[in-house]
Amino acid sequence: MLVTIEGIDGSGKSTLHQALGTALADFSPVITREPGSTWIGDAVRRAIREQADPVAEALLFVADHAAHLREIVRPALAEGHLVISDRYIDSRYVYQQVTLDGIIPDPLSWLRAVHSGWTIIPDLTILLAVPVAVALERTGKRGEGEHFEQEHVLSRVQEYYMRLVEEDPSRFVIIDGTLPPEHILRVASEAVRFRHAEQR
Ligand code: ADP
Ligand code: MG
Numbered sequence: 716m717l718v719t720i721e722g723i724d725g726s727g728k729s730t731l732h733q734a735l736g737t738a739l740a741d742f743s744p745v746i747t748r749e750p751g752s753t754w755i756g757d758a759v760r761r762a763i764r765e766q767a768d769p770v771a772e773a774l775l776f777v778a779d780h781a782a783h784l785r786e787i788v789r790p791a792l793a794e795g796h797l798v799i800s801d802r803y804i805d806s807r808y809v810y811q812q813v814t815l816d817g818i819i820p821d822p823l824s825w826l827r828a829v830h831s832g833w834t835i836i837p838d839l840t841i842l843l844a845v846p847v848a849v850a851l852e853r854t855g856k857r858g859e860g861e862h863f864e865q866e867h868v869l870s871r872v873q874e875y876y877m878r879l880v881e882e883d884p885s886r887f888v889i890i891d892g893t894l895p896p897e898h899i900l901r902v903a904s905e906a907v908r909f910r911h912a913e914q915r
Pocket of ligand 1: 722723724725726727728729730731750853892893894895896899
């Protein structure tokens with residue numbers, strides 16, 4: 716079973732991801748993330764840092780996803796493991812919709828086409844929803860020079876996440892990311908246990 720954690724920067728994904736690994740220790744989960752800790756993942760981070768061409772950046776993200784599936788996700792699922800990924804396919808569907816806007820006519824269709832036929836759709840996606848202002852506060856980016864642009868980007872990303880939910884509501888569990896971490900952990904781990912029991 717493949718579980719992914721999504722949400723805007725500062726929504727609490729990594730905090731939950733780490734805690735879920737412990738809370739679901741009885742499943743011996745494989746804990747993983749995108750972009751990965753590989754040279755392709757490094758290339759993605761470099762592309763972001765050096766503000767590479769958006770299409771080049773998007774394709775590096777996709778390359779990272781392909782390597783992640785081959786090296787970690789597929790083998791772990793084949794062995795029957797629970798896999799929990801901090802960010803996955805939806806992160807590209809929403810962030811690259813913003814970065815490719817005005818460069819590619821219909822970025823979401825393009826992104827879907829690029830992934831089609833080889834990716835693995837998650838069984839469950841936990842989406843942490845927090846107001847953009849809270850997320851910016853948490854990541855310390857409030858009041859910075861790029862604050863207004865960042866706020867605009869995150870608002871769009873949040874909206875695109877919600878559109879993905881509308882298209883496939885049964886895949887998602889939305890959790891209010893402003894709740895205390897223990898509360899979020901409880902709701903998330905119960906959602907995973909429930910979905911797991913359902914799939915057996
Ligand atoms: P993400 O991985 O989504 O960017 P993080 O898990 O790194 O988010 O969390 C961003 C910041 O917010 C961290 O400083 C973290 O300690 C804090 N944080 C995470 N979850 C919560 C929560 N539920 N309530 C308050 N603060 C939180
Ligand atoms: Mg994180």
